[in-house]
Amino acid sequence: MDTLPLTPGELVCLGSSLAFSGLFYYLHRKKAKVVTKIQEAPKLQVNDSLPSILSATGSSCLGYVAIEGVVQPVETALTSPYHEELQGVIERLVLKEHRLIWNSLARSWTDSERVVLEQVHTVPFVLASPSGKASGQVCVESPLHAVELPVETVYERFQQTSHGFKDLLSHYLSGEKPKGFLETEEMLLVGSSLTGIGELALHRDGSLHLQPPADGTGYFLRLGDWEAILADLRSVSSFWKWASLLCGLAAAAVILRALCRAYHRHKVHQEQEAQQQEFENLRRHQSAGLDLSEEPPENACVICLTSLRECVLLPCGHVCCCFRCFQAFPNRTCPICRSPIDRVVPLYQA
Incomplete structure (x- = not known):
């Protein structure tokens, strides 16, 4: 269901809006033709x-x-x-x-x-x-x-x-x-x-x-007189025209909302990939000088106890885990203080 660009509710709204817009436009064109014929x-x-x-x-x-x-x-x-x-x-x-x-x-x-x-x-x-x-x-x-x-x-x-x-x-x-x-x-x-x-x-x-x-x-x-008939038909034709326009705007709003959501998801996905690549580069530099036969270092991840701590959890600021363990969190909360995590940045240790 996540792969669909539209939710079921939006699909129903989009389909009904397009259907009503087409129906109302048909009624508008039908009345407009009668108005034109009466004028001629x-x-x-x-x-x-x-x-x-x-x-x-x-x-x-x-x-x-x-x-x-x-x-x-x-x-x-x-x-x-x-x-x-x-x-x-x-x-x-x-x-x-x-x-x-x-x-x-x-x-x-x-x-x-x-x-x-x-x-x-x-x-x-x-x-x-x-x-x-x-x-x-x-x-x-x-x-x-x-x-x-x-x-x-x-x-x-x-x-x-x-x-x-x-x-x-x-x-x-x-x-x-x-x-x-x-x-x-x-x-x-x-x-x-x-x-x-x-x-x-x-x-x-x-x-x-x-x-x-x-x-x-x-x-x-x-x-x-015939002018009164013409005025009534014009009023009805205008009503169906505006009704068709409003339904069309509703369908356009649903499509725009779906496009904005898809763009936001794409942007978040790109940020996650860039962040993951940054952590991978940091991990390669840190593992180059780490001897796995030794005891875990003092700044080891509190979860896996093998990798170095490489994440700064914001806004609480705790440095307690590696990026892989952070990705495995079932809930985006800090394991130290249990506060919500808004974002994470890499930790560079000199």
Whole structure:
């Protein structure tokens, strides 16, 4: 495991950082392409000149356009069950249950919600000219296939759940405490200003239709103008770009840390080799005048009793062993005073 330049934890961090960086960059490029395509798309208003614009292009279909108009139903509009004066062409009813869940780690109750019921109703509708001319209309196809439904909240009510003593006791035992139900209604109202971005096709009967692009490019239906859609997409693209950059910096930090550790180990290894060579040279000079048949000298190593003392242990300063015995120490502590050894230098005896 010591031969690996990265620890297992660093390998996991590096792999996940690179994977997330690649994923976030892919999402950034995907959104950036959509932004570029919307910028290059023709910006049209619903009016009588749309058929002539299509005829001038020599095709009955424009691959990607941004068109603005006023929402009008083809036949009967949807009526809100809570506000009879409100009429729309898309209606979404959502019933959510809110409850508190006991978090044993944080020692507190956290809010949680789940969708109990969701219903979406639509009727055929068109984008009409603000002037109200019947000839200036564009039929909107497959509105549920849009990236986001262009609806706004028109009704919201929260019904709180009542609890008895037995209910409260069971809630604390189970760790779940219901709060109530949130009922909301969202609608695309008749007369709203809507921007559609997609494929504009001219049918044989002369009617214009806005539909999802055949190449799979994003199909957008949003309240407001196309510049608001562009600003939202730019914000999302920038978010994924910065997320990719941060993950890339995290991976670079892991690699830099591993390189610094490898350089430090290499430097320490070189110092140890130089130190060992220095002690070997000192040992050869000292052994040249030593007679091994005699009794051990007074300055012999206290461990092996054969070699001369040739190490100065710092910071305590004791001179008590040879370099080979120092290398064999199980713990880097002085054998005399048991203090930690920071470094060792050779002893030159004149």
